[in-house]
Amino acid sequence: MLKPGATIGILGGGQLGRMLALATARLGLQCHVFSSERDACSFQVAPRATLAEFSDRAALEKFARACDVITYEFENVPAEAAAFLAARKPVFPDPKVLETTQDRLIEKDFITKLKIATAPYAPVHSAAQLADAVETIGLPAVLKTRRLGYDGKGQAKIAKDGKLGGDAAAAWRALRQAPCILEGFVNFEREVSVVAARSRDGKIACFDVTENEHRDHILKLSRVPAAVSPALAQEARRIAQRIAEAFDYVGVLAVEMFVVRKGKGRTLLVNEIAPRVHNSGHWTIDGASVSQFEQHIRAVAGWPLAKPIRHGRVEMVNLIGAEVNGYARWLSVPGASIHLYGKKDARPGRKMGHVTRVFPAARQGAK
Amino acid sequence: MLKPGATIGILGGGQLGRMLALATARLGLQCHVFSSERDACSFQVAPRATLAEFSDRAALEKFARACDVITYEFENVPAEAAAFLAARKPVFPDPKVLETTQDRLIEKDFITKLKIATAPYAPVHSAAQLADAVETIGLPAVLKTRRLGYDGKGQAKIAKDGKLGGDAAAAWRALRQAPCILEGFVNFEREVSVVAARSRDGKIACFDVTENEHRDHILKLSRVPAAVSPALAQEARRIAQRIAEAFDYVGVLAVEMFVVRKGKGRTLLVNEIAPRVHNSGHWTIDGASVSQFEQHIRAVAGWPLAKPIRHGRVEMVNLIGAEVNGYARWLSVPGASIHLYGKKDARPGRKMGHVTRVFPAARQGAK
Numbered sequence: 001m002l003k004p005g006a007t008i009g010i011l012g013g014g015q016l017g018r019m020l021a022l023a024t025a026r027l028g029l030q031c032h033v034f035s036s037e038r039d040a041c042s043f044q045v046a047p048r049a050t051l052a053e054f055s056d057r058a059a060l061e062k063f064a065r066a067c068d069v070i071t072y073e074f075e076n077v078p079a080e081a082a083a084f085l086a087a088r089k090p091v092f093p094d095p096k097v098l099e100t101t102q103d104r105l106i107e108k109d110f111i112t113k114l115k116i117a118t119a120p121y122a123p124v125h126s127a128a129q130l131a132d133a134v135e136t137i138g139l140p141a142v143l144k145t146r147r148l149g150y151d152g153k154g155q156a157k158i159a160k161d162g163k164l165g166g167d168a169a170a171a172w173r174a175l176r177q178a179p180c181i182l183e184g185f186v187n188f189e190r191e192v193s194v195v196a197a198r199s200r201d202g203k204i205a206c207f208d209v210t211e212n213e214h215r216d217h218i219l220k221l222s223r224v225p226a227a228v229s230p231a232l233a234q235e236a237r238r239i240a241q242r243i244a245e246a247f248d249y250v251g252v253l254a255v256e257m258f259v260v261r262k263g264k265g266r267t268l269l270v271n272e273i274a275p276r277v278h279n280s281g282h283w284t285i286d287g288a289s290v291s292q293f294e295q296h297i298r299a300v301a302g303w304p305l306a307k308p309i310r311h312g313r314v315e316m317v318n319l320i321g322a323e324v325n326g327y328a329r330w331l332s333v334p335g336a337s338i339h340l341y342g343k344k345d346a347r348p349g350r351k352m353g354h355v356t357r358v359f360p361a362a363r364q365g366a367k
Numbered sequence: 368m369l370k371p372g373a374t375i376g377i378l379g380g381g382q383l384g385r386m387l388a389l390a391t392a393r394l395g396l397q398c399h400v401f402s403s404e405r406d407a408c409s410f411q412v413a414p415r416a417t418l419a420e421f422s423d424r425a426a427l428e429k430f431a432r433a434c435d436v437i438t439y440e441f442e443n444v445p446a447e448a449a450a451f452l453a454a455r456k457p458v459f460p461d462p463k464v465l466e467t468t469q470d471r472l473i474e475k476d477f478i479t480k481l482k483i484a485t486a487p488y489a490p491v492h493s494a495a496q497l498a499d500a501v502e503t504i505g506l507p508a509v510l511k512t513r514r515l516g517y518d519g520k521g522q523a524k525i526a527k528d529g530k531l532g533g534d535a536a537a538a539w540r541a542l543r544q545a546p547c548i549l550e551g552f553v554n555f556e557r558e559v560s561v562v563a564a565r566s567r568d569g570k571i572a573c574f575d576v577t578e579n580e581h582r583d584h585i586l587k588l589s590r591v592p593a594a595v596s597p598a599l600a601q602e603a604r605r606i607a608q609r610i611a612e613a614f615d616y617v618g619v620l621a622v623e624m625f626v627v628r629k630g631k632g633r634t635l636l637v638n639e640i641a642p643r644v645h646n647s648g649h650w651t652i653d654g655a656s657v658s659q660f661e662q663h664i665r666a667v668a669g670w671p672l673a674k675p676i677r678h679g680r681v682e683m684v685n686l687i688g689a690e691v692n693g694y695a696r697w698l699s700v701p702g703a704s705i706h707l708y709g710k711k712d713a714r715p716g717r718k719m720g721h722v723t724r725v726f727p728a729a730r731q732g733a734k
């Protein structure tokens with residue numbers, strides 16, 4: 001168990017690292033951000049920072065020496081860097097988790113072995129293999145690179161008639177260079193996620209199931225509680241719990257799922273695992289008694305988790321690209337909390353901030 | 368109105384500055400902390416910092432150039448330093464407020480002129496004058512230095528029999544060196560405070576009236592809502608509002624008041640004005656939709672205030688001195704949020720952290 005004043009190293013310097021750094025400060029812990037980006041928005045709030053590449057062994061060595069525990073804010077930390085650090089200081093979650101989640105095929109195999117449902121999928125390591133995969137899975141389907149995809153990058157939908165849509169050129173380019181998987185297209189009713197924390201001693205605390213809406217493959221809106229039955233919500237939390245346990249996970253992870261109709265009922269298919277704090281958990285900063293960021297820091301510090309208590313119905317809206325320029329109008333919306341990430345350049349598709357709105361339970365009836 | 372990315376200068380580097388810095392970061396603003404203490408706990412969370420004395424003109428000049436707006440986290444910023452800065456950059460609240468609140472006599476006169484009640488008081492500028500003051504005010508009474516008193520320092524109670532109690536030696540030492548006032552001892556039913564924010568365009572938002580318990584003259588516990596009638600709570604907020612307006616105040620201020628019995632009813636006496644965020648408002652971080660720290664930053668940035676919505680009944684406990692060593696037990700208390708200030712040395716009487724407990728409104732009935 002870390003003592004107050006101890007230092008938590010964070011690999012990656014984006015908004016997730018920034019919000020982790022702020023949670024660290026509340027708890028009287030220090031943080032040290034490691035990022036290769038000069039303008040990393042986490043640097044603005046971290047007392048210590050290293051600007052270096054993940055391949056820079058000397059920088060990693062020095063960073064490890066400065067930290068008591070190390071964690072990450074994004075899942076594409078190179079496996080070698082994570083292993084190098086893990087040989088020197090405790091790294092949570094264990095770098096072996098990254099090896100699973102960095103590869104869509106390994107991740108899907110891992111989930112399947114747990115007897116948790118996913119969309120049908122098949123590996124596509126060559127153009128020739130694609131026809132077989134289409135045969136097995138059927139159309140429509142989505143072709144995705146196995147590695148390094150996020151926010152819809154490196155994906156292409158194949159329509160019922162075999163035509164390619166979406167980021168087709170990129171997908172094919174990637175396919176020529178890197179292995180892919182084909183996933184059956186899921187005609188989902190809604191998307192939900194569970195953000196769960198697991199402590200070093202194996203205790204688990206889940207936040208309420210959150211419903212998510214994407215726009216152009218980027219999360220736009222989260223609502224909690226999700227409009228699902230109590231039984232389905234319970235099942236979603238159980239899935240997250242089983243995944244966390246199978247990983248012997250320490251920290252916060254998010255499991256994205258599709259809700260699909262099945263006969264008269266509904267069932268869940270796991271879409272993706274994010275081995276880190278997650279955009280769909282941002283509402284917890286203002287909407288719950290403990291945030292996902294604090295839960296993550298508690299877990300990696302070896303502290304007990306808090307029991308999350310939600311303050312009411314909550315909505316979270318991402319401010320993407322130029323939308324951030326409209327920040328001022330949110331300042332006067334009752335119950336709205338605005339978060340801006342300190343990024344200078346409002347490029348299209350870039351997450352610049354978010355707004356959380358809490359509708360207190362007592363007032364829900366009056367609305 | 369400051370744009371995101373602008374820099375707010377904070378004079379003083381204690382826990383109030385630290386929590387202001389964290390609020391600044393959430394809003395995508397930068398902060399620059401100015402403190403003369405090498406170990407200032409705000410430095411750990413501020414992207415920019417100046418370590419210098421308030422008498423260091425060159426450092427003040429450079430600090431002013433680096434900031435877009437300047438504010439303070441403690442009220443004893445020397446008037447000359449504040450005036451020097453105000454000649455260069457906007458300073459909120461106006462330094463003239465400090466001139467009033469830094470001197471108990473001027474402060475009491477200011478409140479009295481607003482026709483707001485205080486305990487009876489009289490200036491005591493010499494030992495000879497004390498007898499007259501005792502004659503006028505009666506005993507018991509409290510002798511206080513006019514300037515630089517806080518947390519009970521520089522105070523001495525004079526009992527009904529004329530005997531001195533409390534920090535008598537210090538009070539008399541101060542009295543020999545500096546002017547004092549004698550205040551009638553108030554036999555109060557409870558102590559309450561109002562934390563109010565006023566924006567640059569004169570709008571006011573008060574947090575709910577808070578009830579405070581002191582131990583050894585240091586705030587130990589705050590509870591909200593205070594156990595006072597709605598009419599008295601309304602009166603308390605009106606008093607805070609009138610004071611803020613009389614100052615043409617910008618930012619957050621706290622007004623401490625005594626609730627005293629008057630016939631069958633209750634009435635309020637103003638005890639003190641704190642021209643800054645205040646310990647009795649710490650509960651707002653976890654217990655309300657907007658914190659006092661964010662309200663202060665919004666106000667000094669020229670942004671609109673948020674409407675505070677409380678999440679339930681709230682209690683805040685200060686962790687003073689060695690009490691902080693018991694932080695671990697709070698980590699598992701349901702609904703409790705712990706804040707540690709990153710101070711190394713847990714000296715007696717030093718504020719090391721606080722804990723907020725929120726009891727959701729919906730569950731109050733079930734308790």
